[in-house]
Amino acid sequence: MFRKVLIANRGEIAVRVMRTLREMEIATVAVFSDADRTSLHVRMADEAEWVGPSPSAESYLRIDRILEAARKHEADAIHPGYGFLSENADFAGACEDAGIVFIGPSSQSIRRMGSKTAARQMAVAAGAPVLPGSPEALRGVDEARAFGARHGYPLLLKAVAGGGGKGMRRVDSGAALDSAFRDAASEAERSFKNADLYVEKLIERPRHIEIQILGDQHGNMLHLGERECSIQRRHQKVMEECPSPLVAGRSGMRERMGEAAVRVARSAGYYNAGTVEFLVDGSGDFYFLEMNTRLQVEHPITELVTAQDLVRLQVEVASGEKLRLRQEEIAWRGWVIECRVYAEDPYNNFFPSPGRITRLEEPGGPGVRLDGGVYEGWTVPIDYDPLLAKLAVWCGARESAIARMARALREYDVGGIRTNVAFFRQILEDEEFRQGRLHTGFVDEFLARSQPLQAPPELAAIAGLVAKHHAAAGASRTERVSTPRSLWREIGRGEMLR
Amino acid sequence: MNPPQIELVEPGVYSVLADGRSYEARVEQAESGVVVFIDGYRFEIEVRDPRRWSRQTGAREIAGRLNVVAPMPGKIVRLLVTEGETVAAGQGLLVVEAMKMQNEVKAPKAGRVISVAAREGTTAAAGEILAVIE
Numbered sequence: 251m252f253r254k255v256l257i258a259n260r261g262e263i264a265v266r267v268m269r270t271l272r273e274m275e276i277a278t279v280a281v282f283s284d285a286d287r288t289s290l291h292v293r294m295a296d297e298a299e300w301v302g303p304s305p306s307a308e309s310y311l312r313i314d315r316i317l318e319a320a321r322k323h324e325a326d327a328i329h330p331g332y333g334f335l336s337e338n339a340d341f342a343g344a345c346e347d348a349g350i351v352f353i354g355p356s357s358q359s360i361r362r363m364g365s366k367t368a369a370r371q372m373a374v375a376a377g378a379p380v381l382p383g384s385p386e387a388l389r390g391v392d393e394a395r396a397f398g399a400r401h402g403y404p405l406l407l408k409a410v411a412g413g414g415g416k417g418m419r420r421v422d423s424g425a426a427l428d429s430a431f432r433d434a435a436s437e438a439e440r441s442f443k444n445a446d447l448y449v450e451k452l453i454e455r456p457r458h459i460e461i462q463i464l465g466d467q468h469g470n471m472l473h474l475g476e477r478e479c480s481i482q483r484r485h486q487k488v489m490e491e492c493p494s495p496l497v498a499g500r501s502g503m504r505e506r507m508g509e510a511a512v513r514v515a516r517s518a519g520y521y522n523a524g525t526v527e528f529l530v531d532g533s534g535d536f537y538f539l540e541m542n543t544r545l546q547v548e549h550p551i552t553e554l555v556t557a558q559d560l561v562r563l564q565v566e567v568a569s570g571e572k573l574r575l576r577q578e579e580i581a582w583r584g585w586v587i588e589c590r591v592y593a594e595d596p597y598n599n600f601f602p603s604p605g606r607i608t609r610l611e612e613p614g615g616p617g618v619r620l621d622g623g624v625y626e627g628w629t630v631p632i633d634y635d636p637l638l639a640k641l642a643v644w645c646g647a648r649e650s651a652i653a654r655m656a657r658a659l660r661e662y663d664v665g666g667i668r669t670n671v672a673f674f675r676q677i678l679e680d681e682e683f684r685q686g687r688l689h690t691g692f693v694d695e696f697l698a699r700s701q702p703l704q705a706p707p708e709l710a711a712i713a714g715l716v717a718k719h720h721a722a723a724g725a726s727r728t729e730r731v732s733t734p735r736s737l738w739r740e741i742g743r744g745e746m747l748r
Numbered sequence: 749m750n751p752p753q754i755e756l757v758e759p760g761v762y763s764v765l766a767d768g769r770s771y772e773a774r775v776e777q778a779e780s781g782v783v784v785f786i787d788g789y790r791f792e793i794e795v796r797d798p799r800r801w802s803r804q805t806g807a808r809e810i811a812g813r814l815n816v817v818a819p820m821p822g823k824i825v826r827l828l829v830t831e832g833e834t835v836a837a838g839q840g841l842l843v844v845e846a847m848k849m850q851n852e853v854k855a856p857k858a859g860r861v862i863s864v865a866a867r868e869g870t871t872a873a874a875g876e877i878l879a880v881i882e
Contacts, residue, residue, distance in 0.1 A: 713784035713791035
């Protein structure tokens with residue numbers, strides 16, 4: 251087993267990985283940029299090394315500096331977390347060359363899955379269902395037009411090097427194809443320095459359901475079930491749950507999806523943790539979307555339902571151990587919901603809200619897991635993504651898990667910056683959500699139909715009293731109380747226009 | 749009925765007992781008053797201070813002129829309008845990037861862009877004036 255592991259990441263995921271390493275009695279090395287000198291992951295680590303200025307291109311994405319830090323601190327292995335270098339085949343390859351274990355799949359597997367068209371071909375070869383689509387990059391808009399003529403509209407143009415919805419366009423008719431193709435290609439070029447596009451048939455209101463897989467370097471491979479990730483905003487997941495309300499209600503569906511995912515991973519010669527993403531249509535048919543060759547942001551929900559520690563399993567198989575766990579030993583117990591708490595203002599078009607956290611009150615009590623990366627008094631920098639923490643709750647059934655999440659969110663109080671906590675409280679009240687009728691367009695439709703949260707009237711009076719009392723200490727006189735801002739409809743319209 | 753009891757329990761946090769019920773309220777200083785948070789609900793409370801009032805209003809709107817300010821600290825990645833241009837309400841004026849996300853700052857009202865203070869590639873602080881619309 252390793253003696254010391256460097257975590258090539260920051261924020262909540264660096265903290266989460268360190269927690270397991272500490273339980274395994276493995277020493278931890280943090281890396282940090284200028285902006286992160288006082289970040290929680292640095293405070294928590296046994297050792298720490300500066301790797302550059304605040305922009306991630308000059309620090310967390312610098313393969314040379316990360317490896318130099320690993321050598322200097324004599325780390326045996328590197329955990330990449332998610333984002334940054336986690337799906338960078340060159341980085342995994344550089345670790346292999348330097349004799350430092352990359353806690354993840356081989357650089358070859360990452361490279362294979364990094365191309366969406368190559369991944370698609372692999373899924374086809376493995377017998378996994380895929381949507382009708384172009385097997386390779388389109389040579390031009392005419393190929394997309396021919397596809398549309400044959401398979402009909404709507405269709406979806408996607409970036410071969412894609413991710414996060416960048417370089418993706420829905421096309422509803424042949425007339426709209428030219429401009430959509432141009433926009434998607436230029437966005438793909440800007441985002442990935444690769445303008446190649448491919449085309450797929452579009453499913454209306456699909457669910458996004460993914461399967462967690464895990465393999466060792468001795469040919470053993472298993473799956474840990476699904477995660478429902480249909481609640482997304484701007485193609486980014488914001489809320490996840492396990493089990494999926496759809497999968498839970500259909501006998502054999504988890505097994506069918508799990509087996510398909512394992513077949514795809516096997517055909518890629520994959521080992522370590524990975525996630526196979528599927529789109530699921532209204533009739534429950536599922537189609538391979540892509541494979542993520544890293545630990546997912548939302549991995550805690552699988553951990554809570556299966557009582558496994560995915561980071562520990564990652565570290566064990568990376569060190570060469572055989573998987574002791576067998577497929578038939580994996581059981582799914584209870585229901586878990588997770589919310590991604592972002593520094594953004596749901597009352598102001600979800601604008602990012604970096605700044606100093608003047609107060610932090612985190613939920614606790616029965617069935618609550620909080621994976622955080624911040625502390626009171628710390629300033630959230632503008633340089634990185636706005637994820638502050640992941641709040642997951644576990645309960646016996648979906649309905650009670652919803653009630654538990656509502657309770658936990660009520661306990662959550664972040665001062666000085668804005669967060670999306672109130673947004674989640676409103677989603678939990680929504681009848682469509684409570685019925686489990688989820689799809690990837692859910693948030694847009696929700697914002698358009700939702701009513702502003704109505705504060706109980708006595709709270710406005712209490713607020714006025716407190717403000718007066720507070721001002722008595724200062725000089726100013728307080729007046730007029732306004733009710734909670736009701737911009738939900740406006741936000742909904744704004745979002746629909748995107 | 750007893751008058752409500754208000755106790756400061758932590759900096760900026762008050763415990764309120766009113767009619768036998770227990771509330772917790774947190775107060776944050778805002779531009780023109782305070783914001784009180786109770787149970788996650790947000791109440792904006794205006795502070796009437798004649799001096800402050802005139803300065804604040806004066807800075808924001810003079811004779812139909814409206815300052816467009818940065819909603820958050822961030823980098824100006826793209827200007828979408830130039831001085832002298834006529835814009836519709838809701839039209840994108842410029843693109844600000846923070847925390848890996850690009851957001852359009854939109855015109856709060858229709859009018860003519862009489863000045864653009866923002867420069868591409870520079871960083872703006874929250875509340876900084878980016879453009880003026882008349």
